[in-house]
Amino acid sequence: MSTPKQITVTIDGKTCTGTAGQTILEIARDNGIVIPTLCYLKGLSSWGGCRICIVEIKGSPKVVPSCATPAMDGAEIITNSDRLVQLRKCTLELLFSERNHLCPMCPYNKGDCGLQHQGLAHGITGIRYQYLYPAMPIDLTAKYFGLDQNRCILCTRCVRTCDEVEGVHTLDIAGRGEKNRIVVDLAASFGTSETCTSCGACVANCPTGALFDKAAAFRGPLASCQTVLTTCTECPVGCGLKVFTKENRIVNVFGDPDSPVNKGHLCVKGRYETWADARQRVTQPLVRGADGQLHPATWPAAMKLIKDTLAQSPDWETGLLVSPRLTNEAIQSVRKMVDRFDRVAAFVAPHEAALCGQPEFSADALPKLDNADAIIVLGSRPSEDHGVVAARIRKAVRQRGAKLLIFHARKSGLDRYADICANVVSLERSFWKQVADTLAGAQRPVLLYGPQAMSPIGVTVLERLLKAFEGQKEGTGPAVIPLPRSTNSLGLGAAGIELLEEIGPWLDTKPMSFLHIVAGDEPDGGARLLEERYVRALLSEVDCLVVQAAYRSALTDMAKVVLPAMTWAEKYGTVTNFEGRVLPVRPVLAPVGEIRDDQTILESVFA
Numbered sequence: 001m002s003t004p005k006q007i008t009v010t011i012d013g014k015t016c017t018g019t020a021g022q023t024i025l026e027i028a029r030d031n032g033i034v035i036p037t038l039c040y041l042k043g044l045s046s047w048g049g050c051r052i053c054i055v056e057i058k059g060s061p062k063v064v065p066s067c068a069t070p071a072m073d074g075a076e077i078i079t080n081s082d083r084l085v086q087l088r089k090c091t092l093e094l095l096f097s098e099r100n101h102l103c104p105m106c107p108y109n110k111g112d113c114g115l116q117h118q119g120l121a122h123g124i125t126g127i128r129y130q131y132l133y134p135a136m137p138i139d140l141t142a143k144y145f146g147l148d149q150n151r152c153i154l155c156t157r158c159v160r161t162c163d164e165v166e167g168v169h170t171l172d173i174a175g176r177g178e179k180n181r182i183v184v185d186l187a188a189s190f191g192t193s194e195t196c197t198s199c200g201a202c203v204a205n206c207p208t209g210a211l212f213d214k215a216a217a218f219r220g221p222l223a224s225c226q227t228v229l230t231t232c233t234e235c236p237v238g239c240g241l242k243v244f245t246k247e248n249r250i251v252n253v254f255g256d257p258d259s260p261v262n263k264g265h266l267c268v269k270g271r272y273e274t275w276a277d278a279r280q281r282v283t284q285p286l287v288r289g290a291d292g293q294l295h296p297a298t299w300p301a302a303m304k305l306i307k308d309t310l311a312q313s314p315d316w317e318t319g320l321l322v323s324p325r326l327t328n329e330a331i332q333s334v335r336k337m338v339d340r341f342d343r344v345a346a347f348v349a350p351h352e353a354a355l356c357g358q359p360e361f362s363a364d365a366l367p368k369l370d371n372a373d374a375i376i377v378l379g380s381r382p383s384e385d386h387g388v389v390a391a392r393i394r395k396a397v398r399q400r401g402a403k404l405l406i407f408h409a410r411k412s413g414l415d416r417y418a419d420i421c422a423n424v425v426s427l428e429r430s431f432w433k434q435v436a437d438t439l440a441g442a443q444r445p446v447l448l449y450g451p452q453a454m455s456p457i458g459v460t461v462l463e464r465l466l467k468a469f470e471g472q473k474e475g476t477g478p479a480v481i482p483l484p485r486s487t488n489s490l491g492l493g494a495a496g497i498e499l500l501e502e503i504g505p506w507l508d509t510k511p512m513s514f515l516h517i518v519a520g521d522e523p524d525g526g527a528r529l530l531e532e533r534y535v536r537a538l539l540s541e542v543d544c545l546v547v548q549a550a551y552r553s554a555l556t557d558m559a560k561v562v563l564p565a566m567t568w569a570e571k572y573g574t575v576t577n578f579e580g581r582v583l584p585v586r587p588v589l590a591p592v593g594e595i596r597d598d599q600t601i602l603e604s605v606f607a
């Protein structure tokens with residue numbers, strides 16, 4: 001590949017170097033020169049719509065938008081002159097007059113709004129134009145965010161983000177002149193949209209309060225917050241989070257732009273579900289009293305009860321069952337407990353034991369996806385379980401024309417983007433020619449397979465898919481990437497912990513007098529265990545059921561002792577993602593009440 005040609009320009013009298021093809025704005029920024037912007041956002045295509053970033057080029061009578069104008073070698077550029085300032089002020093005043101920018105009522109007031117910031121920077125205290133006071137629609141139908149068109153400046157950052165980052169193109173602009181407005185699926189609302197994934201990336205990139213997070217609204221300006229970089233523990237992708245907190249509560253969550261995993265993007269789980277959903281916390285130990293109710297207890301009293309009961313339980317009737325969301329450090333503590341219990345296991349998703357029992361980490365899986373020209377998804381639903389992976393797949397398909405083949409028994413949000421979408425249960429022989437034709441010529445195929453690929457029919461399909469590449473030129477076979485559903489089931493498998501897809505048979509093999517369940521910060525408090533047939537009845541036969549959980553649930557309601565655990569926001573440790581990267585989990589909030597982390601609880605109770 002040839003090295004891009006170096007160019008030199010003069011900006012405000014300073015000699016600046018860049019490469020051919022870079023815009024004036026990019027070279028200015030690389031050389032520490034600030035040009036105001038509104039519609040520009042690094043990482044998105046340039047639109048050149050707001051005209052705040054205008055500059056003058058010596059020898060040209062026109063001003064040009066620096067974000068959309070490639071720099072010419074030898075050009076002399078002026079970014080700051082009376083003429084430019086007057087034009088920018090004029091543009092800003094028009095923007096303020098066009099909609100209803102009533103800053104005191106806006107959640108982005110006091111520092112988080114790009115329009116307000118530019119207004120202040122340009123000394124605007126009033127405007128020369130008539131306010132239009134339009135009555136624009138407000139869409140509050142999305143669960144986690146709202147769109148108030150009264151505050152929209154039509155910068156299209158949301159439209160470009162949705163199209164270029166999340167890869168769905170839910171948003172666009174409709175109408176003419178002052179009737180221009182953002183539309184969802186052309187005419188729908190967020191609540192009825194068939195394409196919006198609720199990822200919130202458009203909200204994160206909106207420079208005004210037009211798109212706003214409901215949970216974050218009025219929690220305080222971001223500039224007044226502390227920030228912590230940590231890792232999302234909702235799935236095995238391990239996206240980097242940038243969490244803003246104030247007075248020990250989360251103000252908002254963004255993707256960490258410097259994370260090599262997600263590069264700033266998040267799915268609905270990482271951006272919202274971890275903190276914006278109301279859940280009842282367990283904040284102190286609870287012990288069931290003679291009246292049959294759970295009552296607050298001290299840690300020493302709860303631990304004594306557990307230790308005494310364990311000591312009285314026959315060794316062969318004791319068990320430890322853990323969530324697959326544990327950190328690596330908690331998993332090491334579980335390993336140390338193996339001799340203390342008759343049975344130790346982790347509960348994982350269906351078919352995940354086969355996928356993670358002998359774990360394989362797939363180094364650089366995400367860059368391989370980014371570069372793929374054909375993607376086969378087998379037995380996995382990234383759009384439901386790993387939203388950031390789904391976004392990368394959609395981008396490969398929509399932006400680079402990669403082929404997409406999906407084999408799964410259940411429908412998924414990615415199906416609409418697939419060249420071939422087959423139900424693995426009813427796959428027919430005639431299909432394979434079509435598969436071979438679709439894959440023909442693929443140079444960089446990727447085969448992403450999830451737990452369902454381990455079902456009998458899934459294994460057959462996997463073998464046939466691999467066969468489809470046999471005999472191809474060396475080096476053109478697929479990059480094979482296992483993608484589990486649970487956060488750290490690969491880590492548990494690597495630690496040699498037994499993985500259970502069903503806990504009923506495990507509970508039923510022999511009597512169980514003492515069972516300690518580490519639900520940790522399972523969002524449902526571990527209640528999903530009760531969805532399996534007979535499990536509720538089997539658990540009700542356990543003499544002493546201890547549940548260690550961050551949230552109250554139907555499972556904690558069955559326990560004799562409940563121990564208060566930490567959530568992702570309070571824990572300290574690491575998780576290993578599906579690529580084998582060891583990622584930090586850092587506390588963003590101080591512990592509330594008497595909560596403790598999973599490994600501290602295990603080691604203090606059972607050491």
Ligand code: SF4
Nearest residue numbers: 162196197199200202
């Ligand atoms: S939430 Fe995500 S998918 Fe929905 S409109 Fe915004 S960027 Fe697009």
Ligand code: SF4
Nearest residue numbers: 152153155156158206
């Ligand atoms: S909603 Fe926000 S990001 Fe979208 S066009 Fe309006 S101001 Fe720009």
Ligand code: SF4
Nearest residue numbers: 232235238239267270
């Ligand atoms: S893809 Fe996974 S790790 Fe990334 S934000 Fe979504 S749930 Fe969290």
Ligand code: FES
Nearest residue numbers: 048050051053067
């Ligand atoms: S930032 Fe350049 S035109 Fe809007």
